[in-house]
Structure formats: C-alpha cells, structure tokens
Amino acid sequence: xxxxxxxxxxxxxxxxxxxxxxxxxxxxxxxxxxxxxxxxxxxxxxxxxxxxxxxxxxxxxxxxxxxxxxxxxxxxxxxxxxxxxxxxxxxxxxxxxxxxxxxxxxxxxxxxxxxxxxxxxxxxxxxxxxxxxxxxxxxxxxxxxxxxxxxxxxxxxxxxxxxxxxx
Numbered sequence: 001x002x003x004x005x006x007x008x009x010x011x012x013x014x015x016x017x018x019x020x021x022x023x024x025x026x027x028x029x030x031x032x033x034x035x036x037x038x039x040x041x042x043x044x045x046x047x048x049x050x051x052x053x054x055x056x057x058x059x060x061x062x063x064x065x066x067x068x069x070x071x072x073x074x075x076x077x078x079x080x081x082x083x084x085x086x087x088x089x090x091x092x093x094x095x096x097x098x099x100x101x102x103x104x105x106x107x108x109x110x111x112x113x114x115x116x117x118x119x120x121x122x123x124x125x126x127x128x129x130x131x132x133x134x135x136x137x138x139x140x141x142x143x144x145x146x147x148x149x150x151x152x153x154x155x156x157x158x159x160x161x162x163x164x165x166x167x
C-alpha cells in the first residue's frame with residue numbers, strides 16, 4: 001500500500017468511526033502527521049501531534065522517565081508505549097494516538113540501526129489499550145527511504161487498529 005493510500009484509508013476509518021487521532025513522533029519528525037494533513041477535511045479528525053526528537057523533549061513533553069531513556073533506551077517498546085499513552089493523556093479530545101520512535105541512521109549502533117517501534121493507544125472506559133509493533137528497516141536503504149517506509153508502516157498499523165476497533 002502506498003503512503004497516500006494508507007493515509008486515505010486512515011482518514012476514511014477515522015471519519016466512519018467518529019474518532020480523533022493525535023501523534024507523538026520521534027524518528028519521523030512529524031512526517032506521519034504531515035502526511036495525514038494532506039487529506040481534505042482531516043481537521044475534523046486530526047487533533048495534532050508532538051515531535052519529540054530528543055530525549056529531553058520526550059521527558060519534558062510526555063513525562064518519559066529519564067531512567068527509561070537510559071535503559072532500555074529511547075528506541076524501545078516501553079518508550080513507544082509511554083509516548084502513545086502520554087500524548088493521548090495530554091489530548092482529551094483524541095481517542096486514539098500513534099507514536100513512533102527509532103534509529104534511522106546514519107551512524108547508528110549496529111544493534112539499533114533501522115530499529116523502530118510503533119505504538120497505537122486507544123482510549124477506553126478503563127485504561128487505554130496499547131499495541132506495539134517492532135519494525136526493522138532494510139540496511140541498504142537511505143535515511144529518506146527509511147523514513148518514508150516507516151511513515152507508511154505507522155499509517156498501515158493505525159489503519160489496522162482503527163479497523164479492528166470498528167468490529
């Protein structure tokens with residue numbers, strides 16, 4: 001699925017479900033949110049987003065504990081989950097949040113090179129339900145190609161979660 005078709009699907013699903021989304025992005029630098037804003041009328045369903053590229057910003061904006069950013073580190077399942085829950089908590093009108101954190105290079109440690117975590121949190125009556133997906137970019141791809149692929153994957157995952165919530 002292309003980025004534009006994935007964004008279109010998310011827009012249609014948000015509209016049909018009457019849901020509003022918010023984003024917390026690190027390695028994509030706002031590209032997921034920006035891609036969705038290309039859809040006419042999406043302002044009815046898109047609340048906004050935070051770009052939390054640096055660790056200090058993750059802590060200041062979303063309350064991610066410094067200790068967690070040290071171990072297991074910012075590129076982890078735990079941080080992605082807290083990013084999604086944190087931005088959802090700070091955006092009362094949103095009922096779904098997507099977060100992405102990863103290391104797209106260059107100069108990434110081999111273990112982290114191309115490693116990405118995506119989390120989708122859905123508000124419910126009790127506690128938000130959060131699903132996390134781990135991705136691995138192709139080593140030979142450039143940073144730009146990696147970012148585009150990650151944006152597509154985030155939108156596809158968000159679409160899957162929205163579709164599952166409609167059932």
